[in-house]
Amino acid sequence: MKKRVSFFTFGCRLNQAETSTIENSFRDRGYHVVDIDSPSDICVVNTCTVTKNGDADTKKMVKKIARRHPDSKIALLGCQAQAQGETLLSLPNVNWVIGNAHKMDLLEFIDQSNEKPSPIVNVDPIPKNDFTISTIGYDHSHTRANLKIQDGCDFYCLFCVIPYVRGSARSRQFDDLIREAKNFVAADFKEIVLTGVNIGCYSNEGKTFLDIINTMENIDGLSRLRISSIEPTTIPKDIISKMNPNSILCRHLHIPLQSGCNTLLFKMNRKYTVNDYQNFLLEAYNNITDVCLGTDVIVGYPGENNSLFDETFDFLNSLPFAYFHVFSYSERELAKSKKLPNQVSVPNIQKRSSILRKLSLHKKHEFYSKLIDNVEPVLFEQLKNGYWQGLTDHYARVKVKSDLDLSNRLIPVKLETVDDDMITGEVV
Secondary structure, eight states: OOOEEEEEEOSOHHHHHHHHHHHHHHHHHTOEEOOTTSOOSEEEEEEOOSSHHHHHHHHHHHHHHHHHOTTOEEEEEEHHHHHHGGGGGGSTTEEEEEOTTSGGGHHHHHHHHHHSOSOEEEOOOOOOSOBOOOSOOOOTTSSEEEEEOEEOOSOOOTTOOHHHHHOSOEEBOHHHHHHHHHHHHHTTOOEEEEEOSSGGGOEETTEEHHHHHHHHTTSTTOOEEEEOOOOGGGOOTHHHHHOSTTSSBOSEEEOOOBOSSHHHHHHHTOSOOHHHHHHHHHHHHHHSTTOEEEEEEEESOTTOOHHHHHHHHHHHHHSOOSEEEEEEOOOOSSSGGGGOSSOOOHHHHHHHHHHHHHHHHHHHHHHHHHHTTOEEEEEEEEEETTEEEEEOTTOOEEEEOOSSOOTTOEEEEEEEEEETTEEEEEEO
16 A cells, blocks of 8 residues: 655745655655645645744644644654754654755655654755756646745845755756756646745856746747746846746746835845835836736834834835735844844734735735736636636736636636736636
8 A cells, every 4th residue: 555645835935846846756656645634654844934933833733733643754844944953853743854955855764764763853054056856846736836946045134044944045957947847848837936045146057047037938838937036136137128918927026125214124134225126126117017016024123113114114105016925023043133132012013014914905906906907818726716716927816707627727818807806807
């Protein structure tokens, strides 16, 4: 009988890409992959430690799995594993704690346990060299494929633990990532999302981030290429001229801001001013038809008083964003901001976060309203609550009524009305 394995992923799109790769390595070994809610011999949890909530969520998930499936052995991988190591063995049913250096080698550690049954912890330092990935990260539960092109970061923003748990910036070998992209297209994935920690810093044997885009634009059969989150100081200016309704490059830029005031940007060790950020954002907005502009913002960074928060609110309000991801500041053991004075109270953080989330919803509604009466290709993902749901290239979520199976189909839709956080349309 095949051994059963289940997977659960916390955190970022990069984690999702890595889980898909690890999952397929288990399939290749003959394991039967089951849903996380089903009994399994091994349950793999890819962890996140960006916030305290991420740490807490992992512990809740482990206890839930152990309670429901007491015979399951649990492997904790990734960022929280790298940061906390052996302490995670105190959680029920945890047999493996594997950090980012060797998370892709999980099967080897399982083989070691078969020979000598005992818990294994590996949080080795993360090598700095560029890398390859031998297994294809197919994830047929989604219609969009995540392509890992880069890992690690050298920026050391004071609030961030990523350089400590993912190591120095390093890039995937160019030919290797193009090989996986072509395999995704051959497997009928119509959209590929470029992902990593700091993807704009990609550099391998003279190839840059722009070279990836230029090469992938010429892959036969690829309908869409999407850029995931990209740091403002790393975006090639040529991207603006490439984003247009006739290109496969999606009209969508998610550019982390973190704060809308120079005082806090300086304290965070960010590498730009609000004017730098604004100038690029407006250039993109003025030159890319219907571009979707998103950002990340941190609320409650140490020293953020009412006046500095108001600066951030006014900055976000003044610019043509389509949405923001709002993060409540979370003190992290490894981050240098832990030592800063003037920590902001939890009630103030919650109040300010609520204000920005409401502004984000207003911005999204404004952006969606501008798209009404357009006919846009939509890549459909799933049937939910009686509607087929999917995304336009500029990241607008659309729902339509149809008796046909629209899954993984790219179909023109007339956008008709804004319905909360979606657009209702009709297939043309």
